[in-house]
Amino acid sequence: xxxxxxxxxSPALMLLAPLMAVAVALVIVGGLITLAGASAPEAFLKIITxxxxxxxxxxxxxxxxxxxxxxxxAAAVAFRARVWNIGAEGQFYLGAAAVAAVGxxxxxxxxxxxxxxxxxxxxxxxxxxxxxxxxxxMRLRFSVDEVVTSLLLNFVALLIVSMLLDGPMKDxxxxxxxxxxxxxxxxxxxxxxERSRLHIGLLxxxxxxxxxxxxxxxxxxGLQTRAxxxxxxxxxxxxxxxxxxxxxxxxxxGGFAGLAGAIEVIGVKGYVTSxxxxxxxxxxxxxxxxxNLHPIGVVAAAxxxxxxxxxxxSMSRSLGVPTAIADVTVSLSLLTMLVAVFFTQxxxxx
Amino acid sequence: xxxxTDILSAxxxxxxxxxxxxxxxxxxxxxxxxxxAGVLNLGIEGIMTFGAVTGWLVVFNGADLWVGVLAAAxxxxxxxxxxxxxxxxxxxxxxxxxxxxxxxxxxLGYFIFRLTTPAASTPPTITPFQPLSSAMPGIASLFDGxxxxxxxxxxxxxTFAAIAMAGLLAYIIRATPLGLAIRMSGENPHAAEAQGxxxxxxxxxxxxxxxxxxxxGGAFLTLSAFNSFFPGMVQGRGxxxxxxxxxxxxxxxxxxxxxxxxxxxxxxxxxxxxxLADSVPYQLFLMVPYLISILAxxxxxxxxxxxxxxxxxxxxxxx
Numbered sequence: 001x002x003x004x005x006x007x008x009x010s011p012a013l014m015l016l017a018p019l020m021a022v023a024v025a026l027v028i029v030g031g032l033i034t035l036a037g038a039s040a041p042e043a044f045l046k047i048i049t050x051x052x053x054x055x056x057x058x059x060x061x062x063x064x065x066x067x068x069x070x071x072x073x074a075a076a077v078a079f080r081a082r083v084w085n086i087g088a089e090g091q092f093y094l095g096a097a098a099v100a101a102v103g104x105x106x107x108x109x110x111x112x113x114x115x116x117x118x119x120x121x122x123x124x125x126x127x128x129x130x131x132x133x134x135x136x137x138m139r140l141r142f143s144v145d146e147v148v149t150s151l152l153l154n155f156v157a158l159l160i161v162s163m164l165l166d167g168p169m170k171d172x173x174x175x176x177x178x179x180x181x182x183x184x185x186x187x188x189x190x191x192x193x194e195r196s197r198l199h200i201g202l203l204x205x206x207x208x209x210x211x212x213x214x215x216x217x218x219x220x221x222g223l224q225t226r227a228x229x230x231x232x233x234x235x236x237x238x239x240x241x242x243x244x245x246x247x248x249x250x251x252x253x254g255g256f257a258g259l260a261g262a263i264e265v266i267g268v269k270g271y272v273t274s275x276x277x278x279x280x281x282x283x284x285x286x287x288x289x290x291x292n293l294h295p296i297g298v299v300a301a302a303x304x305x306x307x308x309x310x311x312x313x314s315m316s317r318s319l320g321v322p323t324a325i326a327d328v329t330v331s332l333s334l335l336t337m338l339v340a341v342f343f344t345q346x347x348x349x350x
Numbered sequence: 351x352x353x354x355t356d357i358l359s360a361x362x363x364x365x366x367x368x369x370x371x372x373x374x375x376x377x378x379x380x381x382x383x384x385x386x387a388g389v390l391n392l393g394i395e396g397i398m399t400f401g402a403v404t405g406w407l408v409v410f411n412g413a414d415l416w417v418g419v420l421a422a423a424x425x426x427x428x429x430x431x432x433x434x435x436x437x438x439x440x441x442x443x444x445x446x447x448x449x450x451x452x453x454x455x456x457x458l459g460y461f462i463f464r465l466t467t468p469a470a471s472t473p474p475t476i477t478p479f480q481p482l483s484s485a486m487p488g489i490a491s492l493f494d495g496x497x498x499x500x501x502x503x504x505x506x507x508x509t510f511a512a513i514a515m516a517g518l519l520a521y522i523i524r525a526t527p528l529g530l531a532i533r534m535s536g537e538n539p540h541a542a543e544a545q546g547x548x549x550x551x552x553x554x555x556x557x558x559x560x561x562x563x564x565x566x567g568g569a570f571l572t573l574s575a576f577n578s579f580f581p582g583m584v585q586g587r588g589x590x591x592x593x594x595x596x597x598x599x600x601x602x603x604x605x606x607x608x609x610x611x612x613x614x615x616x617x618x619x620x621x622x623x624x625x626l627a628d629s630v631p632y633q634l635f636l637m638v639p640y641l642i643s644i645l646a647x648x649x650x651x652x653x654x655x656x657x658x659x660x661x662x663x664x665x666x667x668x669x
Contacts, residue, residue: 003440003665036465084445138644144651145596147392147445151589152640163633285449322464327457334450335436342440 004349013344018290021340022304025333032328038319050314051307057314059196063268064306065299067092067277069205070260071284072291072298073212074128078253080216080293081225082232083136083246087150088257089281090157091131093272095124095258097161099265100272101169103183113186120187121262128258129251131157136250140243154281162274171271180272189267199267206299208256213295225249257281278309279327286334292341305330357621361500366620368505369575371613373398375512376567377591378598378605379519380426380560386523386600387556388536388549388659389437392448394564395588396455397429401565403459406572406579407466409476419508419569426565429455430558438553441663452588460581473578479506506574508566515563516606523602532556536657539664549664564588586640593643599654608646615642 030040051061071088078085099120135149165178189199216222224245227235291297312326384391405422436447483503523529534542539549598604623635
């Protein structure tokens with residue numbers, strides 16, 4: 001038995017691969033649910049109704065989608081250029097903290113709402129970008145692998161935020177909870193649907209995905225990032241400026257992750273806590289891989305991931321299956337997806 | 351200044367250094383041998399978590415402590431097999447596969463822990479490994495009250511096993527035919543193949559043994575350092591190990607030194623934290639381990655000679 005490269009990749013196979021991957025992952029998850037003493041078909045039904053079955057469920061799933069689309073794009077845009085940004089979690093937190101710091105200050109009271117919102121979104125994006133430029137600088141200057149540094153910086157970022165929440169940014173009215181001062185009402189994003197938590201950040205995230213797709217497929221910069229990712233030496237030879245391309249990619253990637261944090265603050269919470277993100281940064285990596293790094297695919301993969309998290313949460317509560325099943329489902333989907341993508345390129349020959 | 355000298359002369363600091371170093375030695379060695387054969391295993395953080403859960407659960411359900419260690423090692427090996435299947439046989443990205451395995455192994459670990467252990471306000475505990483002083487009271491009593499007695503005999507067997515493992519791996523890699531085969535698989539698998547070595551077998555073997563070591567490092571946390579499991583307890587130790595491999599320039603004896611040095615700083619900052627608690631936020635101290643790891647990477651990255659075929663998939667007859 002050996003593996004043989006396929007001559008061509010049929011579009012049907014490319015579309016089938018993610019579906020097969022998710023199906024295999026769900027079969028294994030079904031086994032785990034059975035082990036937990038619940039009926040798998042009933043559990044899957046509860047996950048689906050828990051994610052889409054009511055107005056509340058649907059709006060909650062879509063609300064959860066917003067940060068996931070952005071962290072997914074952060075990973076996708078970076079991985080395409082082989083910038084291994086594993087630090088989206090830290091960039092998310094710094095983006096959120098920067099927004100809370102600026103928004104709760106004097107600027108928050110004098111600027112008109114649209115200007116303030118724009119300024120805050122930009123602030124979050126810049127904070128996130130800076131936090132990724134740091135490991136990129138270490139890679140370019142000292143040839144240190146950014147996988148490890150961007151990962152380690154996640155822990156540092158979370159500690160910085162925790163320190164700020166204990167100190168200068170602490171809300172004195174929060175009964176001693178480590179929570180930041182809130183941003184003013186003017187800074188909050190308008191709701192997309194009344195009496196729900198769904199805000200216009202969803203439209204912004206989808207628009208950014210579409211825009212990124214256009215940039216990647218239609219512009220010189222898009223080609224340059226792809227070339228840098230596929231073969232940096234060949235790209236340099238062909239006249240692609242390697243350093244400035246990498247810096248632009250890092251600004252986009254860190255910026256998206258920081259923006260995700262910013263939007264979570266001005267869209268949902270209004271303030272920062274040190275448990276603002278249940279691993280949005282790490283989920284972003286999975287989402288990018290599930291989407292095969294395609295920006296439009298990221299939106300679909302984020303919806304899948306959000307549905308698994310929201311749906312599994314409500315299923316867990318009613319059937320007594322541990323909530324960790326959501327993380328198991330998503331990470332298992334990543335592994336099966338990697339294998340599925342492989343078999344779009346190779347076939348087994350006896 | 352007297353506070354500094356007090357900290358440095360206390361046996362507690364040096365005992366803590368050995369204790370903190372142990373999981374890092376196991377983890378770093380585990381990552382190191384895989385990388386020497388050409389495979390980066392970023393599954394380490396999750397494999398350590400899974401090892402911590404498995405070892406603890408087995409002991410909690412009545413088995414002997416050493417059975418717990420063995421179970422953790424076997425579980426680690428299973429994830430190593432998965433990593434090798436995906437990165438060696440299929441040649442998938444070692445970065446992405448490793449991260450996927452970390453996410454999968456840790457979430458599966460939490461799932462199994464929650465499934466078998468009902469939620470309680472205080473986590474259930476086991477009786478962990480006892481310090482050497484109670485295992486061999488005869489010899490230990492000779493050192494009673496002394497500095498060495500407090501530093502060495504307060505450790506458990508696993509700590510000495512970790513140190514011995516570093517020596518053993520250093521010897522194997524440097525001086526045995528197996529070590530040569532491992533090095534060749536990581537430097538030039540095609541040349542290895544020409545010498546009659548099967549790089550695929552070597553890579554499977556080192557990744558699986560390495561993952562077993564990572565899992566034992568995790569199990570040390572729940573079976574020796576603490577007596578219970580809680581989510582997030584591995585706390586980036588796996589990533590620190592990956593940095594330590596670079597700091598050690600891929601040599602087991604230096605990995606031992608690096609882990610001890612790192613653990614010294616960590617033990618020191620913990621004690622400094624107690625002295626300076628009023629004037630300095632505790633988070634600054636908690637950042638120290640991560641910042642030291644990054645610093646170590648910067649210092650060593652230029653001089654380190656990376657195994658040439660690291661992260662390059664090997665397929666027979668394909669270049």
